Amino acid sequence: MNCDAVIREISSYIDGELDVTMKQELEFHLTSCKECTMVIDQTKMTVELFCNEELVELPPDVRSRLHQTLLRKIKEKAV
Amino acid sequence: MPRPRITLSVANPHRLPSTIAREDEHLLVAAAKRGDTAAFEELVNRYERKIFRLTMNITRNREDAEDAMQDAFLKSYSHLKDFDGNSRFYTWLVRIAANEALMRLRKRRPNQVSLDEPVAGEEDLMPREIEDWGPKPDQRFAQTEMRQILNGVIDKLEPDFRTVFVLRDIEELSTEETAKALGISIPAVKSRLLRARLKLRERLNRYFRGSAPN
Numbered sequence: 001m002n003c004d005a006v007i008r009e010i011s012s013y014i015d016g017e018l019d020v021t022m023k024q025e026l027e028f029h030l031t032s033c034k035e036c037t038m039v040i041d042q043t044k045m046t047v048e049l050f051c052n053e054e055l056v057e058l059p060p061d062v063r064s065r066l067h068q069t070l071l072r073k074i075k076e077k078a079v
Numbered sequence: 080m081p082r083p084r085i086t087l088s089v090a091n092p093h094r095l096p097s098t099i100a101r102e103d104e105h106l107l108v109a110a111a112k113r114g115d116t117a118a119f120e121e122l123v124n125r126y127e128r129k130i131f132r133l134t135m136n137i138t139r140n141r142e143d144a145e146d147a148m149q150d151a152f153l154k155s156y157s158h159l160k161d162f163d164g165n166s167r168f169y170t171w172l173v174r175i176a177a178n179e180a181l182m183r184l185r186k187r188r189p190n191q192v193s194l195d196e197p198v199a200g201e202e203d204l205m206p207r208e209i210e211d212w213g214p215k216p217d218q219r220f221a222q223t224e225m226r227q228i229l230n231g232v233i234d235k236l237e238p239d240f241r242t243v244f245v246l247r248d249i250e251e252l253s254t255e256e257t258a259k260a261l262g263i264s265i266p267a268v269k270s271r272l273l274r275a276r277l278k279l280r281e282r283l284n285r286y287f288r289g290s291a292p293n
Contacts, residue, residue, distance in 0.1 A: 066127060073153055
């Protein structure tokens with residue numbers, strides 16, 4: 001497996017979707033390719049950074065408008 | 080048939096107590112289907128933050144994100160009877176919210192969203208910038224600064240790629256759920272996710288490179 005093939009399989013590798021043979025070939029390439037190893041590690045970290053972003057509270061004005069609108073529309077439907 | 084009880088509170092910071100256990104989402108949905116608006120409110124309280132994050136991440140515009148979120152919750156309420164329970168309620172809600180957000184994005188940027196197009200071409204994917212980030216590069220930034228960096232890089236991502244990345248990696252939908260939500264093929268989801276991840280890595284490289292300790 002060359003660098004180009006490794007890059008094309010990065011997502012599947014990160015997501016654990018590669019079959020055993022492909023995974024072995026990719027990992028064998030990594031033993032001698034510092035660049036691909038960096039790209040894989042950094043892509044994993046990129047995904048983790050976005051995944052781990054803390055869920056913030058809704059801004060109070062946004063939450064207020066959401067609940068007011070839902071209340072009004074649901075009341076209209078119920079009448 | 081008795082009229083459903085309206086108990087939806089207005090921006091009440093003290094959320095309605097639910098007698099239904101948190102993991103029993105299907106019971107809340109069943110109660111909401113019977114017209115129990117308190118049960119529906121519990122679903123809104125549970126998911127409003129995630130849905131707003133989703134619509135913000137897709138539209139990158141607060142006004143559009145708020146409208147998309149409101150309409151998504153209203154549509155989910157109106158169409159609860161059509162929810163068959165074969166998927167999680169949250170996944171169904173995400174699908175509605177993603178479509179509401181995309182509709183607004185298409186209006187604002189009509190030439191940039193083409194989610195119904197086939198898989199992206201076989202362009203060169205090889206990263207141009209590969210540099211050592213050193214150990215834990217993210218910890219060299221304050222939390223607020225890090226959030227600004229992440230917002231900045233995802234903001235510049237093309238909407239087609241960003242939407243798939245948001246659904247797969249931030250909202251953690253499966254490839255199949257993402258494909259269904261967006262009405263595109265599984266290979267298209269995989270292709271766009273790969274490109275999104277590589278582009279984001281490359282853009283983060285500009286912040287993290289050179290900060291590796293000597």
